[in-house]
Amino acid sequence: MKAKTFWRHIKESLKSIKRNGWMTVAAVSAVAVTLLLVGSFIAILMNVNKLATDVEEDVSVRVYIDLAAEEEDQEALQQNLEDIDDVEQVVFSSRDDELSQVIGSYGDEFGLFDGDDNPLHDVFILNTAAPEATADVADQAEEFSYVADVNYGGATADRLFEVMGTVRNVGGIIIVALIFTAVFLIANTIRITIFSRRTEIEIMKLVGATNWFIRWPFLIEGALIGFIGALIPVTAISYVYLTGFDRVMEFLYGTYFGLLEPNPFLIQLVVLLLAIGVLIGSIGSSLSIRKFLKV
Amino acid sequence: MKAKTFWRHIKESLKSIKRNGWMTVAAVSAVAVTLLLVGSFIAILMNVNKLATDVEEDVSVRVYIDLAAEEEDQEALQQNLEDIDDVEQVVFSSRDDELSQVIGSYGDEFGLFDGDDNPLHDVFILNTAAPEATADVADQAEEFSYVADVNYGGATADRLFEVMGTVRNVGGIIIVALIFTAVFLIANTIRITIFSRRTEIEIMKLVGATNWFIRWPFLIEGALIGFIGALIPVTAISYVYLTGFDRVMEFLYGTYFGLLEPNPFLIQLVVLLLAIGVLIGSIGSSLSIRKFLKV
Amino acid sequence: MIKMTNVYKKYPNGITAINGLDVSIDQGEFVYVVGPSGAGKSTFIKMIYREEVPTKGTVKVGEFDLVGLKAKKVPYLRRHVGVVYQDFKLLPRLTVFENVAYAMQVVGKNSKQIQKRTLEVLDLVGLKHKVRMFPNELSGGEQQRVAIARAIANMPRVLIADEPTGNLDPETAWGIMDLLEEINNQGTTIIMATHNSDIVNRVRHRVLAVENGRIARDQEGGEYGYES
Amino acid sequence: MIKMTNVYKKYPNGITAINGLDVSIDQGEFVYVVGPSGAGKSTFIKMIYREEVPTKGTVKVGEFDLVGLKAKKVPYLRRHVGVVYQDFKLLPRLTVFENVAYAMQVVGKNSKQIQKRTLEVLDLVGLKHKVRMFPNELSGGEQQRVAIARAIANMPRVLIADEPTGNLDPETAWGIMDLLEEINNQGTTIIMATHNSDIVNRVRHRVLAVENGRIARDQEGGEYGYES
């Protein structure tokens, strides 16, 4: 296609967008509302997924230190634990710390065991890089000397992982379903608008226009409608996410939890929404006119 | 309107639905997909809300029984506790039960205190009817004799209630937003289809039809499209919910958690979806033809 | 019956189609409206059934004052006026039969009457065998005849025909003229815009020659023709 | 140039519009197609630019064999054939100027040529002052003339006109006839379906009388008329 011809197609499509006035507005707003819905849900679901991951990563392995361990032994053990591949962090929690936790949960009666009466062990708390590695890390930790016991919530944690896995799968399915829905609704709207212009297409064909000569302006028009329609939710979502992000992060300060960083997440989402708008707009209109081109 | 005229309008609208063939299919499928989306999300969100409530209700008040209490005192206390307004259930947990729990969570070291060495108290565990009543119930329980201590998670539980309240509000906002979206998308689709029939409406007007004579068939047609479009998601959601319900409930058996019972929840959802379809279909088309009636 | 006084019609695009027109037509008259292409014949005609409202001046049709007429009353005016539109204006999704029947349903006639009268008028225009077809399955002349059948179905007091023979062969056109004459003899006012000089010259009636939005000639039993 | 052999056309609704038609038209001829309403004139004409494909028989236009013609080639056939449609078929969202220009853009002419030629043909049909208007702002006759302007813009080898004067007053109609004559003198084949007996009888050319989907009479310099 010559550059001049391409220019003409673009001019034609702009003219058509303007002259279709009301119809353009209807199509653009359908795209906008659909993508706003889909974009918001993707943002929410992806962050829920992120929280799920954070919760999983919050599961830690507790390594009870043998009462017989000297300070050097304990240091050596810490070194060993830190050297395990998937271990990210090793935190020491003394028997006194442990007892205060018990007292917090089960009541002051345990205050009796304060000081030397404390039956508890000192503990190393390990955080693993990937939640899946938890069981493995526990097994490895058990091999070291001066380890009295290793504990990671066992069945409870496995159950948590299972639930989170389900949450993640369901979220993924919902996102895919949402994208399909958006594609369908946008394509359907474009199809109806084009259907109302079938006589025009037939006349163009009768006047001797080739299929591509007719298709290009419609394709560009569809892409523009999709693009303009996507700009609205993209702007809205970006604004809300950026403002909301700071507030929520402040709120979550000091916890293990956090939202997805706007870079890259928000950028990816924006690209996705614009891509859906432009691609479905153009492909949808190009496919929709097909059946009216057979004159 | 005479019954005969009404009949004629219905016949006209059925004819139109049939003759518009492709356009009817496009409009019906837009309604179906939109309501499927909205219906599924409402089902999911309402159940998440239900789970949130279950979690809240799972927060219980622990009443520690004084070691000095005789069996009668204990029975009297139980009676007193059961008589508190918002208390739904009073469960007894002996000091031995309590100790096994501690052992389960903190390790075998506490095995030392088995039997008479057990420093723990017998406990009454109260479940309140409404989570908000928890603090109040705890206060009242504290007043009774032979109560050593009362404990309900205090700050932790308050925090939980707060989070659940947010979850519930966000869910409510999302549901309202979803319904608005559905209304907009359906009305928009109907509007576009009617726009493509504006010449028809103008001709009817020129031939001497009153506005209502033109409006009725369009209104009925819109209602039928909305109804047919809603039937599809209603059937799909009902099927999935009913099948899914049994499985999930089986899975959750023995826990405090449960899904919303199909009766009344599913019935309400079905009515809501059908109402959106029929009302927006009819009102939407009736409003959309307004501007073409001014000829 | 129909009375226009000092009427002006300026379209939104700035074109003044009717430019100070006065005319009065009695019940039962047969009037030809002639004039060059773009003279304002269709616009003049559209003001009688209020498709267009004058920018200035008054239009009265029977007891209806069209300029101040409430939107709600317009349908009732139109039921007294049968119109053959220059571009037919058939409903594309209704069959030939249904197109004609629709105009009668609008008035609230009962189905039996409608059934009978529809077949009757379609027979008059020679299309009884095409009742089941849709407009886009008809030839140009056939569509025009359906439009004529629809316009006369309700036996209106005024029949307006904008170029009703433009797509008809002379023989069919004469058949339609016979029909219009007959309807006129039964007392219906007929206003017919036409370019067919043969018809105007052979079947003499009052001739309104429209030029530049004005009545340039108003002659009882006049010939086709206009200065230009 | 144009050759139809034993052509039948049955529409999906069961109507046989063309029923064994044979005809051959040479380059540069001027042919009238006459016949009663619904005889099959438009259908005959539609088969020349392949809006309709015959159910049986062969149609050849220049080097194109229309029955076996690939869909991709159809636009190129149509560029050699200018058509004035009975129902005009103007693009509603394009102005008068753009409607005519579109037919030339399709062929890939450059903007300057298009600009010049569009104004030229619109001037020929007397509509130079309405270039900025949209079709629905035009009178019936004006729309018809835009359709004529568009058909001749590309100087096609064949010009097909289906009832091109149906909405025109006699004077304008004669102007259009002069135009067609001139184009014909430059070598363009002209095929014109018409009900205008005045024109056919005064400007004598070959007459094809179509009746019941067949050529009932094929007469060089014949009169308007057909048996019926």
Ligand SMILES: Nc1ncnc2c1ncn2[C@@H]1O[C@H](COP(=O)(O)OP(=O)(O)OP(=O)(O)O)[C@@H](O)[C@H]1O
């Ligand atoms: N809807 C409209 N909007 C703007 N201008 C219009 C409209 N309809 C008609 N016109 C203009 O008004 C003038 C008169 O048009 P009208 O249709 O009344 O002519 P006419 O006498 O019926 O012509 P014809 O014989 O060609 O049908 C024309 O110049 C036309 O361009």
Ligand SMILES: Nc1ncnc2c1ncn2[C@@H]1O[C@H](COP(=O)(O)OP(=O)(O)OP(=O)(O)O)[C@@H](O)[C@H]1O
């Ligand atoms: N698209 C179509 N589908 C079905 N039938 C059709 C179609 N077009 C035309 N016909 C039928 O074919 C026959 C011939 O139609 P055609 O349009 O060729 O007639 P015509 O000679 O052009 O008539 P007119 O002078 O009235 O324009 C008619 O009986 C018509 O009802």
Ligand SMILES: [Mg+2]
């Ligand atoms: Mg006119």
Ligand SMILES: [Mg+2]
């Ligand atoms: Mg024809």
